[in-house]
Amino acid sequence: KNQVEQSPQSLIILEGKNCTLQCNYTVSPFSNLRWYKQDTGRGPVSLTIMTFSENTKSNGRYTATLDADTKQSSLHITASQLSDSASYICVVRPTSGTYKYIFGTGTRLKVLA
Amino acid sequence: DADVTQTPRNRITKTGKRIMLECSQTKGHDRMYWYRQDPGLGLRLIYYSFDVKDINKGEISDGYSVSRQAQAKFSLSLESAIPNQTALYFCATRGTGGDEQFFGPGTRLTVL
Numbered sequence: 001k002n003q004v005e006q007s008p009q010s011l012i013i014l015e016g017k018n019c020t021l022q023c024n025y026t027v028s029p030f031s032n033l034r035w036y037k038q039d040t041g042r043g044p045v046s047l048t049i050m051t052f053s054e055n056t057k058s059n060g061r062y063t064a065t066l067d068a069d070t071k072q073s074s075l076h077i078t079a080s081q082l083s084d085s086a087s088y089i090c091v092v093r094p095t096s097g098t099y100k101y102i103f104g105t106g107t108r109l110k111v112l113a
Numbered sequence: 114d115a116d117v118t119q120t121p122r123n124r125i126t127k128t129g130k131r132i133m134l135e136c137s138q139t140k141g142h143d144r145m146y147w148y149r150q151d152p153g154l155g156l157r158l159i160y161y162s163f164d165v166k167d168i169n170k171g172e173i174s175d176g177y178s179v180s181r182q183a184q185a186k187f188s189l190s191l192e193s194a195i196p197n198q199t200a201l202y203f204c205a206t207r208g209t210g211g212d213e214q215f216f217g218p219g220t221r222l223t224v225l
Binding site: 004031032034041042043044045046049089093100101102103104105106 | 158
């Protein structure tokens with residue numbers, strides 16, 4: 001069964017610190033892996049996308065990595081800000097099924113001043 | 114800018130009532146989706162539509178129906194709401210040839 005699991009479930013860090021969120025998936029084969037940020041009361045917004053052949057992708061202070069051999073991805077946030085407080089969702093798109101996206105359960109990040 | 118809008122944003126209703134959630138988009142996308150989000154679970158697909166005449170069930174369509182009134186409008190109905198349909202509902206759009214889904218702000222539905 002295609003699954004996407006994220007850890008930790010929640011995380012609290014101090015402003016200015018770095019953190020790394022994990023995503024493990026069993027989806028195979030897959031076209032791409034995307035990280036979304038979901039602010040409270042809002043819909044998810046795309047942060048990064050990586051195809052199966054890419055290893056890393058950055059978007060400002062956000063850097064995503066992908067290891068297709070171990071089926072793991074991580075999202076690293078550098079010099080966290082209060083506005084980084086949100087849920088981060090990992091989404092994998094299988095190669096088959098044009099409509100299909102497999103969503104992780106998300107990591108809820110809280111950045112404290 | 115509200116490219117994808119959802120109405121209402123919040124709704125409290127009672128068991129057995131009929132509810133309609135509406136989604137409109139100005140992105141010109143042909144593909145639209147309805148998802149529900151529950152605590153501890155990833156978003157799950159209810160229905161999706163690739164154009165006005167193409168509507169398909171997702172993984173959890175039981176108890177729901179949809180209507181694609183126009184390319185820009187996609188409505189989700191709960192014919193007889195039940196408490197376990199209490200959730201956050203998201204509409205999303207995607208353009209042909211594109212991969213990214215663009216989500217609306219969500220509707221928080223509570224069924225008492």
